[in-house]
Amino acid sequence: MPPPTPHATHTVTNQPPPLVDYDVFTADAPLTEAVERHVAPGRANEVRAELSALGRAAGSAQAQEWGVLANEHPPRLRTHDRYGNRVDEVDFHPAWHELLRQAVASGLTDAWSRPDGHLRRAAGFLVWGQVEAGHGCPVSMTHAAVPALRADPVLAGQWEPLLTSHTYAPGLRPARAKGGALAGMGMTEKQGGSDVRANTTRAEPLAEDGAYTLAGHKWFCSAPMSDVFLVLAQAPAGLTCFLVPRVLEDGSRNTFRLQRLKDKLGNRSNASGEVEFDGTTWARRVGEEGRGVATIIGMVAATRLDCVLGSAALMRQAVVQAIHHTSHREAFGGRLVDKPLMRNVLADLALESEAATALGLRLAAACDAAAAGSHSERLLLRLAVPAAKYWVTKRCTPMVGEALECLGGNGYVEESGMPRLLREAPLNSIWEGSGNVQALDVLRALRREPGALDAFLGEVGAARGADHRLDAAVKDLLVELADLDGVEGRARRLVERMALVLQGALLVRHAPPSVADAFCASRLGTGWGAAFGTLPSSLDLGSIVTRASPLG
Numbered sequence: 001m002p003p004p005t006p007h008a009t010h011t012v013t014n015q016p017p018p019l020v021d022y023d024v025f026t027a028d029a030p031l032t033e034a035v036e037r038h039v040a041p042g043r044a045n046e047v048r049a050e051l052s053a054l055g056r057a058a059g060s061a062q063a064q065e066w067g068v069l070a071n072e073h074p075p076r077l078r079t080h081d082r083y084g085n086r087v088d089e090v091d092f093h094p095a096w097h098e099l100l101r102q103a104v105a106s107g108l109t110d111a112w113s114r115p116d117g118h119l120r121r122a123a124g125f126l127v128w129g130q131v132e133a134g135h136g137c138p139v140s141m142t143h144a145a146v147p148a149l150r151a152d153p154v155l156a157g158q159w160e161p162l163l164t165s166h167t168y169a170p171g172l173r174p175a176r177a178k179g180g181a182l183a184g185m186g187m188t189e190k191q192g193g194s195d196v197r198a199n200t201t202r203a204e205p206l207a208e209d210g211a212y213t214l215a216g217h218k219w220f221c222s223a224p225m226s227d228v229f230l231v232l233a234q235a236p237a238g239l240t241c242f243l244v245p246r247v248l249e250d251g252s253r254n255t256f257r258l259q260r261l262k263d264k265l266g267n268r269s270n271a272s273g274e275v276e277f278d279g280t281t282w283a284r285r286v287g288e289e290g291r292g293v294a295t296i297i298g299m300v301a302a303t304r305l306d307c308v309l310g311s312a313a314l315m316r317q318a319v320v321q322a323i324h325h326t327s328h329r330e331a332f333g334g335r336l337v338d339k340p341l342m343r344n345v346l347a348d349l350a351l352e353s354e355a356a357t358a359l360g361l362r363l364a365a366a367c368d369a370a371a372a373g374s375h376s377e378r379l380l381l382r383l384a385v386p387a388a389k390y391w392v393t394k395r396c397t398p399m400v401g402e403a404l405e406c407l408g409g410n411g412y413v414e415e416s417g418m419p420r421l422l423r424e425a426p427l428n429s430i431w432e433g434s435g436n437v438q439a440l441d442v443l444r445a446l447r448r449e450p451g452a453l454d455a456f457l458g459e460v461g462a463a464r465g466a467d468h469r470l471d472a473a474v475k476d477l478l479v480e481l482a483d484l485d486g487v488e489g490r491a492r493r494l495v496e497r498m499a500l501v502l503q504g505a506l507l508v509r510h511a512p513p514s515v516a517d518a519f520c521a522s523r524l525g526t527g528w529g530a531a532f533g534t535l536p537s538s539l540d541l542g543s544i545v546t547r548a549s550p551l552g
Contacts, residue, residue, distance in 0.1 A: 016328035019321065019550060020064060025055025025127050027550045028316060030354040030511070034361035035123050037510060038368075039116050047120050054106045054124050058131050063102070064417075067132035069095035070269035071420055077261045077273070088258040089172065090225045090271045097170055099135040099269075103128055104168040104180060109142040111367075113164050118371070122309055122364030126357065129313030130320075133424040134269030138182045138223035140306040145183035147298030148230055148241060151287035152210075155243055159183075159228060174247050175227055184226035185299070186244070186275060190219040194437050196232055196239065196293065201277060203233040203240060203285075210285045212242060214277040217259075224258055224273040230286065230296060231277075238290030242283040255280045266423030300432060301381065304389045305363055307428035311396040312356040314428075318403035318421050319349045320550045325407045327549065336406075337545065345406060345533035347541040350548035351519050352399050352532075354511065355503040356392045362506055363388060379455035383445045384502060390438035390492075391499030393429035400425040402532040439491035442498070446484065453481070456498070463505035469520040470504045477501055500524060512547065514540040 026032060032048075039047050057063055073093035081087050107114070108128060111121035121143070129136050142163050149156045149163075158175075165180035175181050192198030201216025214233050221229070229244045247253055257276040264272060287295030323346055326336035336342050363384055369377035404411040404418040411418040429435055445452045460474055477497050487494065500523050507516045518539045522528045528536065535541060546552075 014330055016325050018061070019324045020059065020061040022059040022550060023052055023055040024058040024130055024550075025051040025123070027055070027059075027320075027552075028127075028357070029547050030357045031123060031126060031316075031361070033510065034358055035119065038119050038361060038365035043116055047116060047123075050107075050120065051123050051127060054102075055127050057102060057106075058127050063099075063131045066095040066098050067269075067420075068417075069093055070099060070132055070134065074268045075261065075271040077258055077271075079258060086257070088253075088256055090258070090261070090273070092225075092269075092271075096135060096269055097168070099132055100138065100170075100182075101168040103135060103139045105166050107166060108139050109182075110164040110166060111143055112146045112160070112371075116368055118364045118367035119361065122305075122361060125306065125309050126313045126316070126360065129310050130317040132269060133310060133314065133427075134267045136306070136310055137267070137270045137272075138184065138226055140303050140310075141185050141222050141226065142181075142183045144299040144302035144306070145185075145228075145230055147302065148286060148296050149243070150298075151241075151295045152243075152284075155284060155286060159243075162227070170225075172225075172227075172247050172253065174249055174251055175245065176249065178227070181227035182223060182225075184221060184223035184229045185303075186218040186221045186229050186231040187296070188218065188220040190217070193219075194433055199232055199234060199239060201231070201233040203235040203242060203283065205236070206282075212283045212285060214242065214244065214280040214283050216277050218275045218277070220262070221273045221275040224256075224261075224271055224275065230299060231283065232292045232296065233277075233283075235285070235289045237288075239292040240289045241286040241292040241295040243286050244277075244280060244283045248282055252281075254282060265426070266420070267427055268423075301385055302367075303432045304385050304438075305360070305367070307432055308356070308360045308363065308385075308388045308392045311393045311425075311428045312353070312360045314396055314421055314425055315349075315353040315356050315399055318400040318418070319346070319353045319548055321416070321418060321421075322346060322349060322403040322406035323545060323549050324551070325410070340537075341533065342406070343541050343545055344535050344537075345402065346548070347518065347539070347544040348522070348532040348535050349399060349403055349406075350544050351515065351522065351535075352395055353548065354515060355507060355519060355523075356395070358506045358510065359384075359388050359392065359499075359503050375451075376455045376458070379449065379452045380459055382449055383442060383452040383456045383498075384459075386433075386438040386441040386445070387495050387499045387502070389428075389432070390435050390442070390495050394435055394496075396428065397422075397425040399532065435492065439495045440488070442495045443484070443487060443491055446481070456502070460501055460505045463508045466508045467504070467516065467520045469525045470501070470508055473497070473501050473504065473524040512543070514543045515547070518544060 076091045078089045111117040162181035167179035169178040169180045203212040231242045259274040262272040329336045366377040507519050
């Protein structure tokens with residue numbers, strides 16, 4: 001009697017193919033449209049080609065592998081060498097350096113010297129951030145250090161060419177010997193957190209004009225292997241901003257003691273450290289003594305916008321993975337993506353992603369206009385950046401969690417990449433000021449800069465009459481804004497409405513009718529649920545999902 005035919009136990013069916021070898025930029029319709037909308041017409045082809053090249057790199061299997069490896073092999077602190085000498089270095093996996101090399105070469109630290117620089121840099125940050133989020137920290141810090149350094153023309157002349165260079169030059173050596181440099185930041189202390197005026201790090205003047213020594217402890221220091229840091233410390237006249245290089249011009253190392261690296265929920269590839277300035281040899285004042293917050297505020301505004309863009313990148317990658325999986329997975333007699341309830345969830349996720357992208361790119365374009373001298377765009381940024389930072393980063397975590405659920409059990413497994421996205425998602429709502437800090441900053445802008453509200457209402461008013469739900473939401477918002485007595489307790493609600501109205505106005509003006517209709521019905525109208533996937537059934541959900549698909 002012949003033996004029984006063996007059962008094929010390991011035949012793989014009904015699994016999606018890898019999502020690789022595609023152009024992350026050109027596959028993203030909301031992003032490509034936003035770039036076309038805001039870029040100067042004569043530069044559109046150049047910018048499109050630049051971003052498409054980065055998009056192809058981001059969609060490659062090689063780049064995705066770098067992202068995996070950089071997180072599977074987190075940075076390692078070395079306080080001493082084998083002989084007992086203090087070195088205070090952090091070792092990274094080679095994949096980390098490849099990610100940074102591509103980011104720097106693509107101009108993601110260079111928004112300040114190129115036409116449409118903020119716009120093209122923001123789009124690139126959103127594209128490349130979908131590969132891996134952790135290395136975005138030193139990229140963001142380096143980009144954002146430039147406006148603070150411009151408070152001192154001498155320092156700006158020395159450092160700006162290095163910080164905006166397209167050359168990645170790792171390793172600790174004098175800046176003059178490098179073709180490019182990275183910057184970090186040291187603001188937070190354990191006793192103060194966001195209340196930087198409570199900082200206790202002391203700065204003592206040296207005989208050299210503008211030079212100081214520092215002594216104190218920073219609870220969170222971003223990107224501790226950077227070449228230079230902007231640090232807040234208490235000088236004789238009050239809280240002051242300082243530039244602290246890791247290596248001095250004579251090749252000796254500044255006293256910069258890395259006490260430990262933080263063991264974080266996510267952002268595993270990136271080192272965040274505690275730093276001891278124990279008689280730090282040399283620091284240079286940036287700006288006036290006692291004006292540290294005013295000096296560094298430009299850096300904070302830039303990094304807050306990067307929090308919006310970073311969250312938009314996570315959102316986009318999450319919805320891309322969800323749509324890709326459900327487009328290739330069958331259950332209950334058909335593709336998951338064709339099931340009405342799944343389509344509702346996917347469309348809702350796509351709406352959230354598109355609204356975040358449209359808002360982030362609009363603010364980047366405002367940065368270019370403000371840099372060119374537009375007072376109204378500067379005022380718009382003053383109010384819209386903290387509002388966007390509050391809302392977009394707040395929406396990221398539940399959205400990524402819902403996208404993970406679309407993959408079912410596969411999404412809960414590390415190999416899918418979704419757990420890494422979920423661990424990254426809460427970060428941007430915390431860094432550069434948590435939700436309460438952003439809400440209070442909006443209130444501060446409303447009270448101190450009335451022109452900011454006029455600029456905001458002017459932006460929203462450009463969509464007046466296009467959708468009755470948007471018009472009604474603006475009217476309700478004006479009622480709320482008319483009564484600011486005791487507003488602090490309801491500040492979150494106010495800022496949420498401001499962000500939603502701004503997103504709605506942008507989508508009504510620029511997105512396809514199906515997208516704008518769905519957003520206004522679900523975010524500004526009535527009769528919808530708080531969970532994703534509760535869009536009114538009368539909407540054109542299929543076209544929204546198709547628009548968000550990475551492969552058409």
